[in-house]
Each structure stands twice: as structure tokens, then as C-alpha cells.
Amino acid sequence: MFNQKKIAVIGAGHMGRALIGGMLRGKLTSPKNIVATRRDEEALAALRRQFGVHAVNDNAKAVAGADVVILAVKPQASKAVLGEIAAAARTEQLFISVMAGVTTATINALLKVSCPVVRAMPNTPCLVDAGATAICAGRHAGGAQLELAGAIFRSVGVCVVLPEQAMDAVTGLSGSGPVYLYMVIEAMIDGGVKMGLPRAVAATLAAQTVFGAAKLVIETGKHPAILKDEVTTPGGTAINAIHTLEARGLRSVLIDAVVTATQRSQELAKLYGD
Ligand SMILES: NC(=O)c1ccc[n+]([C@@H]2O[C@H](COP(=O)([O-])OP(=O)(O)OC[C@H]3O[C@@H](n4cnc5c(N)ncnc54)[C@H](OP(=O)(O)O)[C@@H]3O)[C@@H](O)[C@H]2O)c1
Numbered sequence: 001m002f003n004q005k006k007i008a009v010i011g012a013g014h015m016g017r018a019l020i021g022g023m024l025r026g027k028l029t030s031p032k033n034i035v036a037t038r039r040d041e042e043a044l045a046a047l048r049r050q051f052g053v054h055a056v057n058d059n060a061k062a063v064a065g066a067d068v069v070i071l072a073v074k075p076q077a078s079k080a081v082l083g084e085i086a087a088a089a090r091t092e093q094l095f096i097s098v099m100a101g102v103t104t105a106t107i108n109a110l111l112k113v114s115c116p117v118v119r120a121m122p123n124t125p126c127l128v129d130a131g132a133t134a135i136c137a138g139r140h141a142g143g144a145q146l147e148l149a150g151a152i153f154r155s156v157g158v159c160v161v162l163p164e165q166a167m168d169a170v171t172g173l174s175g176s177g178p179v180y181l182y183m184v185i186e187a188m189i190d191g192g193v194k195m196g197l198p199r200a201v202a203a204t205l206a207a208q209t210v211f212g213a214a215k216l217v218i219e220t221g222k223h224p225a226i227l228k229d230e231v232t233t234p235g236g237t238a239i240n241a242i243h244t245l246e247a248r249g250l251r252s253v254l255i256d257a258v259v260t261a262t263q264r265s266q267e268l269a270k271l272y273g274d
Pocket of ligand 1: 010011012013014015016037038039040043059072073074075077081098099100121122123124125175
């Protein structure tokens, strides 16, 4: 798909490395076509060793030689890094950004070039090829650019296309969502320990239960409420637990979590240039 396109990954930290790994494992491209940047020399050497890619600490040079540029620095570094690479940016390049809260309009404005920009909101499970990513097209990007960007994010999980105004809600749901589930897993572990299970055993059972339940939702395509009803025996254990969860407002609290995280994402977006 990428043929011999040159890809620059600007700020190859956790997310940048996950995307490089996904693209190489998915055979979308080969190491010789990728250049990764960051400032730390030892980390650059580690990138060369791990992936066999080019790794340099010169963002402008990396962008100058690229057809596709993946922007993976932290949002706080966006203004400085986009300013640094602006002179090397060209209209025929595709820019793909994973920087949370930085809009495509801001990226185009800081690059001072009407190039296609695709913005993505991935999540940490991309690091284990189980990510959930939403992408949106900027003003100068269309179907072909969404297709290229989508292939990258599908190499590390699932990817959906949405309008840009949905990105804050995506941040509140899947972007921040792993955190909610870590808390659920942690609490389930404590419940198991309270009832006498060794902690390591409880941890294995709790994590696998969340993983397995998600896998059933995905693979059967059934509504979660149907799956819940299917395992709820009349007068049994699950219905008693459900009553407790409803009484303490589990659903309401999770809905509120998505709402407040979305609102915070909207506030942060204002800080990064809107
Ligand atoms: N992790 C996630 O789950 C996740 C989810 C959604 C979105 N994102 C987005 O992904 C982006 C990266 O997040 P991350 O978790 O991967 O952070 P990270 O591990 O800190 O990666 C950012 C990298 O940028 C490099 N960097 C900083 N300043 C630079 C500069 N001037 N030039 C070149 N490289 C520079 C840093 O390396 P040096 O210090 O060596 O320069 C660092 O390795 C963020 O914008 C975040 O919003 C992440």
C-alpha cells in the first residue's frame, strides 16, 4: 500500500514506536522507508536496533525526505515542533497526527501549508495490537489519505472514521477508556482478595475476565445486554451482583466518566491553538 513511500515518525516514543512496529509487522512498508526522530541519542540507537529503521534527531531533515509524516510528540511540544518542520512541509505530503487535542486546522496553520492532514485518536492498547483508533480528515484531506492513515492504525487494532468534531468524545470514550477498565480490574482483584483468593490468581482471573467478556462482545456481535441476560440465572449469583451494581450506580458513573473526560478534552483543545 505504501509502496516505496518514505515515512517520517516525528517523536518516536510509546505511540510512535507502536505504529512503527505495527506497520513493519503488517508489512505495510519496510524499515529502509522509515525515519524516526526524537532527541535522546541512546533512544535513537535503540530504535535502530529494535526496528532497523533510520533514526535521527533532526526533525526538519526527516520531514524534508518524507512522503508521509506521522506527528507523535506530546501536544505540549506541538507548536515548537510544527514551527521547526514548517519550512520542510510540502502540499503533496500527508501529515498524520496522534497529538491529542491539536486540530487539523491548527496543524495546517502552524505548518503554513495547505497539505492534507489526518488526525487520529488512538489508545494505549495499540502497544499490544489491540488499539481502538478514530481518525478524521482535515480540510485538505480526502478518502485516499484516510485510507492510508486507516491502514496504519488497523495494523495496531481497529480504526473508525469520524468527523473532527467527534474527536473529543472519542478521547472521553476509547482514548481515556483503558484507565476506567484498569480501575475495574483493580477493584475486581481486591474483591477476589477480600474473598480469600491469592492476589496473583485474582489478577489473572480478573484481567482475563474483562478480556474474555470484550472478546465475546466483539466476536458474537451480540448486544452486551443480551450476553448479560444469557448468563443471569434466575435466583443466581449474577442477578444479585447486578442489583448491587445498579444500586451503586455503576452505569451512571461510567457515563459520567466519559462525559467529564470529553469536557476536559474540549478544554485542553483550546490550550493547543483553537
Ligand atoms: N500513549 C497513548 O495511549 C496515546 C493515546 C492517544 C494519543 N496519544 C498521543 O500520542 C502522542 C505521543 O504520546 P506518547 O505516549 O507516545 O508520548 P511519549 O512516549 O512521551 O513520546 C513522545 C516522544 O516525543 C519525543 N520528543 C519530544 N520532543 C521532541 C522534539 N522536539 N523532537 C523530536 N522528538 C521529540 C520524545 O523523545 P525525546 O525526549 O527523546 O525527544 C518522546 O519519545 C501525544 O501527542 C499523545 O497525545 C497517545
